[in-house]
Amino acid sequence: MIIITGGAGCIGSCLHQALQARGEQTAIVDSLGNGGKWHNLCKHVPDFLIAPADLDAFLDSRPDVTAVFHLGAVNDTTATDGDMVWRTNVDLSLRLLEWCTHEEARFIYASSAATYGAADRAGMFSDDPAHLHTLRPNSLYGWSKHAFDCLLQRRLAQGDLQGLSWAGLKLFNVYGPNEYHKGAMASLVHAKYVELRAGGPARLFRSDRPDVADGHQARDFIWVGDVVSVMLWLLDHQHVHGLFNCGTGVARTCLDLVDAVCDAAHVARRVEFIDMPAALRGQYQSYTCADMTRLRTAGYTQAFTPLAQGVERYVRAYLAAADPYL
Numbered sequence: 001m002i003i004i005t006g007g008a009g010c011i012g013s014c015l016h017q018a019l020q021a022r023g024e025q026t027a028i029v030d031s032l033g034n035g036g037k038w039h040n041l042c043k044h045v046p047d048f049l050i051a052p053a054d055l056d057a058f059l060d061s062r063p064d065v066t067a068v069f070h071l072g073a074v075n076d077t078t079a080t081d082g083d084m085v086w087r088t089n090v091d092l093s094l095r096l097l098e099w100c101t102h103e104e105a106r107f108i109y110a111s112s113a114a115t116y117g118a119a120d121r122a123g124m125f126s127d128d129p130a131h132l133h134t135l136r137p138n139s140l141y142g143w144s145k146h147a148f149d150c151l152l153q154r155r156l157a158q159g160d161l162q163g164l165s166w167a168g169l170k171l172f173n174v175y176g177p178n179e180y181h182k183g184a185m186a187s188l189v190h191a192k193y194v195e196l197r198a199g200g201p202a203r204l205f206r207s208d209r210p211d212v213a214d215g216h217q218a219r220d221f222i223w224v225g226d227v228v229s230v231m232l233w234l235l236d237h238q239h240v241h242g243l244f245n246c247g248t249g250v251a252r253t254c255l256d257l258v259d260a261v262c263d264a265a266h267v268a269r270r271v272e273f274i275d276m277p278a279a280l281r282g283q284y285q286s287y288t289c290a291d292m293t294r295l296r297t298a299g300y301t302q303a304f305t306p307l308a309q310g311v312e313r314y315v316r317a318y319l320a321a322a323d324p325y326l
Helices: 010-021 037-041 052-060 082-103 129-134 140-158 180-185 188-197 224-236 254-265 293-298 307-319
Strands: 002-005 026-029 048-050 067-070 106-112 166-171 173-175 202-205 221-223 242-246 271-274
Touching: 002 010, 010 026, 010 037, 010 224, 026 052, 037 180, 048 052, 067 082, 082 106, 082 140, 106 140, 106 224, 129 140, 140 166, 140 242, 166 224, 173 188, 173 224, 173 307, 188 202, 188 254, 188 307, 202 254, 221 224, 221 307, 224 242, 242 293, 254 307
Parallel strands: 002 026, 002 067, 026 048, 067 106, 106 166, 166 242, 173 221, 202 271
Antiparallel strands: none
16 A cells, blocks of 8 residues: 555645556545545545544554655745644654554655755755755745655654665646645746636736846746656666755756646736735745756656646646546
């Protein structure tokens, strides 16, 4: 059995679909709530669906688990409840880490590009563990992810996790199907498509930095299918250990993304700039670009989907379809 925490979310449900296609037995740990999140699982029903509050009891039953994909987290970059974020993003992660060590199960977890904080040049996005201590996340969410990355490295150095098979992924800006329940936290591709289909222009934040022009904030946007491919590769190559960036290695501007969405949706290119919310000023990442050297050196050779191609696939095969779910 393979456990996926956050398995009803965008990345988790896409990973789940791929694992089921390979014939794997799956256990999803997630809360479906009242926002239609269940649609993400309706085409590929898990063998087990476990509420987060019941996870400890499930693990205590010592199920025959070969791997845990730990994707569940409080991922709101504007979150302010530090105690809740720590319990969810750090304490739970440590419990799963220790359980996987004891049960000899592969542990693959999601970190985040938010750990890089105010980094604004390509050379500042190195995933070399020797650079971890130099990172300064500028959001509670990013700090919580960084804290777990650091604690894992510390325990490895102390020899507390003998025999652990593990890998972590610093996820950059992921877009793709099954994110419709996320509201304001959905990808920029989804948000701009909704605005355009409603007949308005695509709205982008004005830059909060004098050296970055409006719309020229640049991100490393990665198609969710590419993230799943990396995760499956890590599952199949259990000798590969480490914390790796997971992006494309290419930064594209927000204007590039809007142009791609407009073209895929067959609407005129229209952009309106609006003020950045106060809650984001000072912690908005105006540039991200994954340094993919270490993952490539580890042996991952598959190409990443170019932005225009990924956006076209997302819009035409999902967002514009009668049934947008994977």
